[in-house]
Amino acid sequence: MTYTVLACGSNGNFQLGIDNNEDQSVLKPVLFEINGELTSQLHVKPIKISSGGNHTLILLENGEVYSSGDNTHGQCGHAISSTNFPVFSQIIESNWKDISCGWEFSILVNEDNEIYICGRGLKGELGLGKNVTESEFTLLPVDIEEEYQIIEVQSSLDSTVVRLDKNRLLGWGNARKGQLGKQELLLNNKLEASLWHPRLLNFDVPSGAEFTYSLGRDYSVFYVNSETNTRDIKVFGKQIAGQLKESTSQIVNVKSMWSSVHEIVKSIDNQYTIESYGNNSHGQLYQTIENHPNILAIEFAIGSEHGLLLSPNNEVYAWGWGEHGNCGVQKKQKIESETVTFDYLNLLYNGQSKVILIHGGCATSWVVVE
Numbered sequence: 001m002t003y004t005v006l007a008c009g010s011n012g013n014f015q016l017g018i019d020n021n022e023d024q025s026v027l028k029p030v031l032f033e034i035n036g037e038l039t040s041q042l043h044v045k046p047i048k049i050s051s052g053g054n055h056t057l058i059l060l061e062n063g064e065v066y067s068s069g070d071n072t073h074g075q076c077g078h079a080i081s082s083t084n085f086p087v088f089s090q091i092i093e094s095n096w097k098d099i100s101c102g103w104e105f106s107i108l109v110n111e112d113n114e115i116y117i118c119g120r121g122l123k124g125e126l127g128l129g130k131n132v133t134e135s136e137f138t139l140l141p142v143d144i145e146e147e148y149q150i151i152e153v154q155s156s157l158d159s160t161v162v163r164l165d166k167n168r169l170l171g172w173g174n175a176r177k178g179q180l181g182k183q184e185l186l187l188n189n190k191l192e193a194s195l196w197h198p199r200l201l202n203f204d205v206p207s208g209a210e211f212t213y214s215l216g217r218d219y220s221v222f223y224v225n226s227e228t229n230t231r232d233i234k235v236f237g238k239q240i241a242g243q244l245k246e247s248t249s250q251i252v253n254v255k256s257m258w259s260s261v262h263e264i265v266k267s268i269d270n271q272y273t274i275e276s277y278g279n280n281s282h283g284q285l286y287q288t289i290e291n292h293p294n295i296l297a298i299e300f301a302i303g304s305e306h307g308l309l310l311s312p313n314n315e316v317y318a319w320g321w322g323e324h325g326n327c328g329v330q331k332k333q334k335i336e337s338e339t340v341t342f343d344y345l346n347l348l349y350n351g352q353s354k355v356i357l358i359h360g361g362c363a364t365s366w367v368v369v370e
Contacts, residue, residue: 255301
């Protein structure tokens, strides 16, 4: 079995890994440098893609991680002071199990539950103290004092939240808006602006409760599964305008663009869709797009200000803000000022190869096929 990663969208710093720096409005196969040769065919399954401001990491099933794009501050994780990596190159070998990217930094977690970080962060993004704001082209270990098991790691532009075992949550980075949960006020009755070291966070998640979470631009959103309240949604940080209508639909996940919240829900007839609220300046809210009732979905992905869905017919559609080609080629006739708004589901992929993974990044879209 072989796998191909396809990408389109913003590419000014080679973050698509296609060996050029031009934005793409049509999906193109990305390139990997393996054993000194370039190839678009992988023999190991990609299981996660994470996108920073202008760089990308891809995690494979065997624990290998490849990166491309802007490496001005070492955020691609290589011990080479190269400004850009135009194709995907392997980060130092280790048995990695999770990855996440912020605007100018990257986080890698290995099977020994050790956290490594690279890149730059002026608001505590590296979690290494006020005196360390740049990794200087190396992977630096993040020191955690207690024993733990890492379940998953997520990063926003400038903060990180790590899910540990026993429903514990760990985080660091920009906390000025309250996006890192409840904290004790300082003497001047203000929140601590940055958490420079990893700290256990308080997001009001009950012990033993099931929950999902997602990070927006300057807020964090949590859905806590509750038998008595099917809409136990909590937003920490900058509040999002609007709210969801009351519904008995079952929430199965919550995902966030930079400025809107999207809940993946399952109806009583087991159909999946999205319910959204927040910023809709470019058609980001799913229920406002024109033809969403006509297309079911088996998987959704959320980017910075756009979304992707995979239909049962192996088709990938995009909606939202498509300024850099990340939503594909505009199919509708629109005035020039509205050509970046996709307030309808735009077909992005309908090939014969089976889609196994979709991902939305910072104005980028990714489709993995086998």
